[in-house]
Amino acid sequence: MRDVSPDAVPSAGAAPPVAAKSAAARDDRLHVLHSWSAHGALDPLVVTGASGVHFHDESGRRWLDFSSQLVNVNVGHQHPKLIAAIKAQAEVLCTVAPYHANPATSEAARLIAEVAPGDLNRVFFTNGGAEAIENAIRMARLHTGRHKVLTAYRSYHGATAGAITATGDPRRWASEPGAPGFARFWGPYPYRSAFHAATAHEECERALAHLADTIMVEGGQGIAAIVLEPVIGSSGVLVPPDGYLQGVRALCDKHGIMLIADEVMVGFGRCGEWFAVDRWKVVPDLITFAKGVNSGYVPLGGVIMSDAIAASFESRAYPGGLTYSGHPLACAAAVACIGIYKDEGIIDHARRLGDEVIDPALQAIQKRHPSVGDVRGLGVFWAIELVRDRNTREPLVPFNASGADNAPMTMFAAACKQQGLWPFVVGNRLHIAPPLIIDEQTMREGLAIIDEALATADRYCVG
CATH class of the missing domain: 3.40.640.10 (Type I PLP-dependent aspartate aminotransferase-like (Major domain))
Known part of the structure; x- marks a missing residue:
């Protein structure tokens, strides 16, 4: 099975005590070995259901899935x-x-x-x-x-x-x-x-x-x-x-x-x-x-x-x-x-969404945020590359960063999650890859959340 790097899902910090968790979370912590993870700090979300471009956790909180899980739920959840x-x-x-x-x-x-x-x-x-x-x-x-x-x-x-x-x-x-x-x-x-x-x-x-x-x-x-x-x-x-x-x-x-x-x-x-x-x-x-x-x-x-x-x-x-x-x-x-x-014409929809909605929206976001060094992509597959300095193109975090070095990206991801968007963060980049069925309005709502969350990255800019 294919997987992604540990920085694709930012660490949540020290995990809560096992005794304080739900049965599903307790059993997971005691018996499941997760890929690409250091288990001492792991606190995975317990996902209990999904529909379309959203999934929800055991508390009932709903998330806009801007990663299609691992860029695979192309036709959406529970079709x-x-x-x-x-x-x-x-x-x-x-x-x-x-x-x-x-x-x-x-x-x-x-x-x-x-x-x-x-x-x-x-x-x-x-x-x-x-x-x-x-x-x-x-x-x-x-x-x-x-x-x-x-x-x-x-x-x-x-x-x-x-x-x-x-x-x-x-x-x-x-x-x-x-x-x-x-x-x-x-x-x-x-x-x-x-x-x-x-x-x-x-x-x-x-x-x-x-x-x-x-x-x-x-x-x-x-x-x-x-x-x-x-x-x-x-x-x-x-x-x-x-x-x-x-x-x-x-x-x-x-x-x-x-x-x-x-x-x-x-x-x-x-x-x-x-x-x-x-x-x-x-x-x-x-x-x-x-x-x-x-x-x-x-x-x-x-x-x-x-x-x-x-x-x-x-x-x-x-x-x-x-x-x-x-x-x-x-x-x-x-x-x-x-x-x-x-x-359902999904492939044509993906092409149009990329050309007419995502591309122009990301170009506008780039102009508003000094932390956005580059935007690129096709269809419903895009990246925002974050930098400290647009002139030198110094990345927001170092290559293969972890721990404290990765704090700016962790904070950015957390800001997305606070607004109900589940991001796909890798290195100094946000990858935008929601299910291909996402409609224009929901796509714009997700991009607006990213636009707001980028304020956390802007704080680190020096040029």
Whole structure:
């Protein structure tokens, strides 16, 4: 299963005594090990229900979910069609071994292939995004007969052994040394260019030149795959300059390298397209997906592969598998979810909301607050990057900050929560990722709360 860093949900400080808690909270503290958390200070919210773009805790307090939990509840909480599909499937067949075929799995695969770009027509199902990355890398290695894999420094690909090694950001540090065969490169980030670029065009050209040089010194003939998030997710919501993904595709073609697009977070409408690569009309060799495929109602992920890669396993067995691959309940949820995307026009809505509501609102917020250094995004996936000084672009908190160093972001997140908005805070950024079904008025209400909460960050500004 994919997850996020510990600073994605700010610490609440010292946890209350266990005896003072509800039964659910007591049992959680005594028996549940939470991911990415130091348990001595952990005080998780006990969530007891949800509907649409809101969820509520055991006290009855309602929160506007501006993180879609972990950027996965794309069609909102408790969608009746999704619930009905899961119930209907449970009445027929709850589970089956993956060496069988069943209607839910077959239909889910067909529908996913129909919305995937190019000739990506075959689906290998997993339980989540990290397993999808593991298997996509394995497929690329087997197909090419090569071993090395290139990934970006600003990336997150999951917390299993291979996926965490593929990850570029600090979440991999505690797991090092990792799996062999990985090398990293710098991707484009116009606001903090590693290439001293002054324009988006320069950033694109220089990032591609850097990648070409990395391929040269790593030995293109030995590289099986380049793994990248078409729009960087929890490592920054970084939208590539136009031409970059096309350039990566061309470099892969030149050297016989497989292009793996990690669409776990940004696929299925999050960026206003079925898949983020569709915006640039780029066809990868493999796409990994999870989260939005069924909005997280039942764990599901997978790899969509090209016909050429699928052909590699026509006469030889693919040496990998999972007990719950193609799980009927999860796949029935995917079938229903894809239908909801189509029937309710959710992907077009996400694109319009980003272009006509979120983008102009964030531009206005940036003008009002000296702490806002940059705003960027697509669809219903945006970031506000906070700084102490707009001129020097010094981040509001240091890279990989924790404890007292992270206090300004903790205070900002707390200010959002006080007004009933649940934020997605990572590093020196607020990521804006509510369910795609959010209406314009509610979106504006959430942005108004953020606008007000930014006063806490403004206090730290020196320029």
